[in-house]
Amino acid sequence: xxxxxxxxxxxxxxxxxxxxxxxxxxxxxxxxxxxxxxxxxxxxxxxxxxxxxxxxxxxxxxxxxxxxxxxxxxxxxxxxxxxxxxxxxxxxxxxxxxxxxxxxxxxxxxxxxxxxxxxxxxxxxxxxxxxxxxxxxxxxxxxxxxxxxxxxxxxxxxxxxxxxxxxxxxxxxxxxx
Amino acid sequence: xxxxxxxxxxxxxxxxxxxxxxxxxxxxxxxxxxxxxxxxxxxxxxxxxxxxxxxxxxxxxxxxxxxxxxxxxxxxxxxxxxxxxxxxxxxxxxxxxxxxxxxxxxxxxxxxxxxxxxxxxxxxxxxxxxxxxxxxxxxxxxxxxxxxxxxxxxxxxxxxxxxxxxxxxxxxxxxxxxxxxxxxxxxxxxxxxxxxxxxxxxxxxxxxxxxxxxxxxxxxxxxxxxxxxxxxxxxxxxxxxxxxxxxxxxxxxxxxxxxxxxxxxxxxxxxxxxxxxxxxxxxxxxxxxxxxxxxxxxxxxxxxxxxxxxx
Numbered sequence: 169x170x171x172x173x174x175x176x177x178x179x180x181x182x183x184x185x186x187x188x189x190x191x192x193x194x195x196x197x198x199x200x201x202x203x204x205x206x207x208x209x210x211x212x213x214x215x216x217x218x219x220x221x222x223x224x225x226x227x228x229x230x231x232x233x234x235x236x237x238x239x240x241x242x243x244x245x246x247x248x249x250x251x252x253x254x255x256x257x258x259x260x261x262x263x264x265x266x267x268x269x270x271x272x273x274x275x276x277x278x279x280x281x282x283x284x285x286x287x288x289x290x291x292x293x294x295x296x297x298x299x300x301x302x303x304x305x306x307x308x309x310x311x312x313x314x315x316x317x318x319x320x321x322x323x324x325x326x327x328x329x330x331x332x333x334x335x336x337x338x339x340x341x342x343x344x345x
Numbered sequence: 346x347x348x349x350x351x352x353x354x355x356x357x358x359x360x361x362x363x364x365x366x367x368x369x370x371x372x373x374x375x376x377x378x379x380x381x382x383x384x385x386x387x388x389x390x391x392x393x394x395x396x397x398x399x400x401x402x403x404x405x406x407x408x409x410x411x412x413x414x415x416x417x418x419x420x421x422x423x424x425x426x427x428x429x430x431x432x433x434x435x436x437x438x439x440x441x442x443x444x445x446x447x448x449x450x451x452x453x454x455x456x457x458x459x460x461x462x463x464x465x466x467x468x469x470x471x472x473x474x475x476x477x478x479x480x481x482x483x484x485x486x487x488x489x490x491x492x493x494x495x496x497x498x499x500x501x502x503x504x505x506x507x508x509x510x511x512x513x514x515x516x517x518x519x520x521x522x523x524x525x526x527x528x529x530x531x532x533x534x535x536x537x538x539x540x541x542x543x544x545x546x547x548x549x550x551x552x553x554x555x556x557x558x559x560x561x562x563x564x565x566x567x568x569x570x571x572x573x574x575x576x577x578x579x580x581x582x583x584x585x586x587x588x589x590x591x592x593x594x595x596x597x598x599x600x601x602x603x604x605x606x607x608x609x610x611x612x613x614x615x616x617x618x619x620x621x622x623x624x625x626x627x628x629x630x631x632x633x634x635x636x637x638x639x640x641x642x643x644x645x646x647x648x649x650x651x652x653x654x655x656x
Contacts (some may be wrong), residue, residue: 176385177383178386180383180385180386181386181387181389184383184387185383185387185390185391186390186394188513189394196550213347213349214349214350214351214353217347217349217353217354217357218353218357220357220362221357221361225364228364229372229375229376229379229380230376230377230379230383232382234363234365235364235367235372235375236361236362236363236364237361237365238361239357239358239360239364240357240361240362240495243354243357243358243361244354244358246349247348247349247354250347250349252349253348254347254348270653272571279563283458283587286365288496
């Protein structure tokens with residue numbers, strides 16, 4: 169629980185204060201969504217779902233737009249991540265980046281679609297997707313870099329394993345082969 | 346690890362949809378709480394960034410920084426000049442108003458207590474109709490929602506006038522808006538970068554007001570009532586029982602400890618007392634015409650830091 173709370177605070181602080189200072193414009197990485205992937209991946213099922221709802225609420229509060237759409241999209245994203253986690257036993261070095269990239273592409277597009285639809289405004293999905301592409305690339309690269317560093321630290325610490333399994337226990341790994 | 350149960354997911358999604366029914370005022374309070382909670386962390390990051398830049402002597406935009414510093418200095422000088430102008434106007438108005446019942450603006454020398462609230466006038470630009478339309482249609486938002494550049498939906502809804510100051514300027518709903526010494530209206534919804542301006546003639550506007558009459562002795566104040574807008578060109582002044590003449594002036598209500606001088610609403614253009622009624626039917630033509638204004642001043646209240654820190 170402490171990990172989730174700390175990660176929540178750090179992710180949102182960095183997103184609201186550090187990312188604007190980078191001056192990368194539309195290519196700025198989406199640290200909150202990258203953190204969401206990590207948080208859900210390392211959490212128990214119920215914790216991950218509730219945590220995603222809280223993150224969605226915080227994201228809506230900071231965005232200035234209507235509240236609620238972020239909660240729904242974040243919760244559904246967490247559910248999707250948990251489904252993927254149940255099917256992927258081991259992750260290669262690039263899969264965290266791919267997963268994060270997909271989330272960074274889909275979540276803002278879905279939130280914007282919900283907002284535009286609720287205000288009965290015309291929706292141009294292609295424009296919404298195109299404007300997210302720079303952030304998708306930067307965030308995916310950041311996720312790959314972070315995972316690589318994490319794995320390198322684990323190897324140094326002698327924990328073995330070359331895969332990103334997050335918080336999955338070795339007992340589970342043994343029982344599932 | 347397993348997945349969350351579909352029931353939990355459904356419950357959380359329904360909770361999310363139901364949040365859209367929460368009143369906007371509550372949502373704004375919630376937003377303020379979240380931003381306040383993140384503030385300590387943001388300050389740490391900002392401090393760390395500044396220390397890092399200083400330590401590494403990194404200044405990739407040194408030319409731009411110098412230009413920015415020059416701009417900041419010129420803006421500061423312009424602000425100081427504006428303050429001097431306002432002080433001069435205030436002194437001139439004090440000389441013109443010789444009403445002894447009205448307190449002087451400057452505190453007597455030797456005053457030992459400082460005020461709890463500090464009033465500041467923040468200059469804001471009124472967005473023209475075309476610019477307002479572009480802003481509301483999100484054609485000026487640039488990078489989009491992912492970079493956090495999203496304006497409040499409340500501000501973007503409707504077609505009320507907008508000013509170019511928002512949450513980042515620490516203004517709040519209810520702040521009065523003036524043009525010089527004339528009341529323009531008040532702020533109703535505060536967005537991130539812009540805010541909605543309710544002018545005195547808008548339906549829903551109301552404010553304390555009192556009559557005043559110019560005589561040989563200067564301005565003398567009379568009955569106090571409520572000025573309301575009705576969506577028409579003229580405002581109504583209600584709850585006045587004393588005799589009223591066309592041509593009487595209308596000012597803001599009695600001193601509230603914030604502003605030393607009353608602010609001017611407009612002039613009475615119709616005053617009738619119908620048979621059997623005790624209250625006069627008064628219509629007021631506002632002095633400030635929004636169509637003719639491109640800049641206004643927003644009265645922003647804040648706590649006196651000296652008083653708060655002393656505690």
